[in-house]
Every structure is written in structure tokens, then in C-alpha cells.
Amino acid sequence: DDGEAIVSRFQEYLRIDTVQPKPDYYKAVDFLNSQAKSLSLESQTNEFVKGKPHLLLKWVGSDPTLPAILLNSHTDVVPFEESKWTHHPLHAHMDNQGDIYARGSQDMKCVGMQYLEAIRKLQASGFHPVRSVYLSFVPDEEIGGHDGAEKFVESHLFKSLNVGIVLDEGLPSPSKSYRVFYGERSPWWLVIKAKGPPGHGAKLYDNSAIENLLKSIESIRLFRASQFDLLKAGGTAEGDVVSVNMAFLKAGTPSPTGFVMNLQPSEAEAGFDIRIPPSVDSEALERRLVEEWAPAARNMSVEFKQKHSGEPLLTAADDSNPWWRLLENAVKEAGGKTSKPEIFPASTDARYFRMAGVPAFGFSPISNTPSLLHDHNEYLSRAEYLKGIDVYVSIIKAYASYEIKSDSRDEL
Ligand SMILES: CSCC[C@H](NC=O)C(=O)O
Ligand SMILES: [Zn+2]
């Protein structure tokens, strides 16, 4: 199989409109199933939630008693501002430098297709897996994964697969070494609301909704700056500080020409995206939130839109975990290098697998590339994409032929 055919299959997947909030999941599943068929993989489509298909493929290993390998990827992508892109984000245009522009080119349709292409190469080379290799294509990662990976992990089906190790998405590396993630920050999406007496716009009085909200915003901004300073000073990784960013601000009394200017509104709210490293005491932060940032005494309240519950779990990324050693060596054998394992700054479905007691690494074989996840002009070069397939060839080969019997729980 030549590079041209491999790249056009990638482009075909990128052109399927699986943009949130209205992803065409069935079209993606049909396409992936056609790939699975050409590889003679077993296939099953589950709808843990109606309209949100989950596709599970299996490359059967020779020893069903050994825990299996699970290669996970999500089929949905985030929305885009079309006018800000140099090429349409659903056209998967390849420019004359070989850069392929598309939403999902990095996050993470590349990875889903690279798993399949690696299997194609391994089959062509005559390789037969000892452990079974599952490919899981989940919906809804970009909106929290609750109707996707979370349901899959909670299912009897998942338990019956006896998964020993999961690979899921990572981040591109601007340097030549690959980034690997062994845990992630916990996401909080919350809305802080303030209420207060309305009044004439010319009147100075205490406890208006906007004044109270601004006090919180000031305090939150100081905290944000203290965390950002740690990062700016160097020596602290992105995944080891708390990030706080305002997602929206909402207040005012609408009028046909904009907003009423001489009326102080009785309600105001602000939304925040907060990410908490495993090393930070989230209960202490929650107390601070309730007491300092949304105190009932100031007529304020907080509503969580998204909150990861439970301890943030880490997968051992050292010699105590044979899957780590195998990964590091396999990347090396493919001519690459892994950098120091990190905490993923955002969230991925890997957290659900870890919660089920299964070790999981976040890894996208993308080096020498700026990270453009959720950004304008997301792209991946043809060369990097093809190289990534060879990295997976090496990893899948090592993982699927690893024969020491082990209980996955011991390695988390
Ligand atoms: C709170 S779940 C949201 C998941 C999403 N994942 C990748 O970008 C994220 O914003 O991290
Ligand atoms: Zn992703």
C-alpha cells in the first residue's frame, strides 16, 4: 500500500462532518466499518445511548487468556470558525508542503486512522497478535464523554473484554520527542451567580449583583495569576498548576437597542473552566470556591456544569509498569523518543478507563508540530502522519506479543 492511498483514507475520515453539537456519527461508523472489513476485523456497534453509536473492532489474538490491548479514539470533533481558516476545516486540503488542514487532523481522527493503518501494515508483514487488540471509537468525548466512553467503561461488555492496557489521545510535541501522559487534571466547568437589588443607574449602593460578582472575579483573577506565575517562572509543568479561565460573562437588561444603561441588573453570572492537577487538594479548592468566590453571604451561588468526581488516578510511568517500558522501547525502535511523562492539561476519555482500574497512556504520535487542538488552522503533515503509523506498528507489535501474564490492576 502506498502513501497516497493511506493519506486519502485519512482525508476521507476528516471530511466526515462529526462536528459537535450535531455530529454525523453513523457516517463515521459506516466509514470505519468499511475499513474494518478490509482488515477482516470483528465489528460490533453499540448504542449505550440512542443516536450515539460506539464502534468496537477486534483483531483476535492467539491467547484469549491474556488481557487485551485497547486502542481508543473519539469520533467527534470541536466546532470551528470557518472564516478564520485558510482552508475549509472539513475539506482536508493538503497544501504543497504536504500539510493537511482539517478539524480533527490532530484531535484525534489521525490517531483513530493510524491505529487501523498500523494493523494493515502488521497484517501485510505476516504478524499475528498473541493478545487480542480492540479498537474503540467513542462518541461525545468533546462534550464530556458521559454518553460515550463513560457508558462503555461501565458496561458488562467492557468488563468482558479483560482489557490490560489502554492507549488514548495525547498532544503534539513541538520538538522531535513524543509526549506521553499518565494522568490528567480534573475538569470543573462552573457558573457563579450573583443576585442583588436592582436600582437606578445613578445610585451608589452596596451588594448589587454586578458588584458582588466583580469581587469574586477579582479574587479568582488573583488566584489565576499566582498559578500562572508558577508556570512563567519555569520548572513547573502545565499539568501541575491549576488553570482558571473565564468562559463567559452575562448580565444586563436587554433593550431593543442593546442594554438598558441606567438600570443596575438584579442578576449577573460568570462561567469558568477550571482544571485541577492530581497534586492539588480539590476539596480545599472547593471550600475556597464556596467561601470566597461564591459566598451565600454575598447572595451568590455556584452551579457545576461538569465535574470530575473521584480521585484523579495515575498510571505508573516507570519501570514498575511493563506497559510503560514496552511503550518507551517501541517508540525507540521506531526511531523516536518519548519525553518525560506528563499530566495531561485538559481532559480525555482515558480518565474513565483509569477509574475502572485499567492503566491508560495518552499518546498521539505527533512530533515537530505545534499543538493546534481546538484552534484555527489545525493541521498535520503527511510525513508526520505516516511516521506515526510506523510508531503504532512498533507499539502494537510489542504490546500484542507481550506474553507475561499480569493482572492489569497491579499496574495502575
Ligand atoms: C470536561 S470534559 C471536556 C473534554 C475536553 N476534551 C478535550 O479537549 C476538554 O475540554 O478537556
Ligand atoms: Zn481529543
Ligand SMILES: [Zn+2]
Ligand atoms: Zn479535543
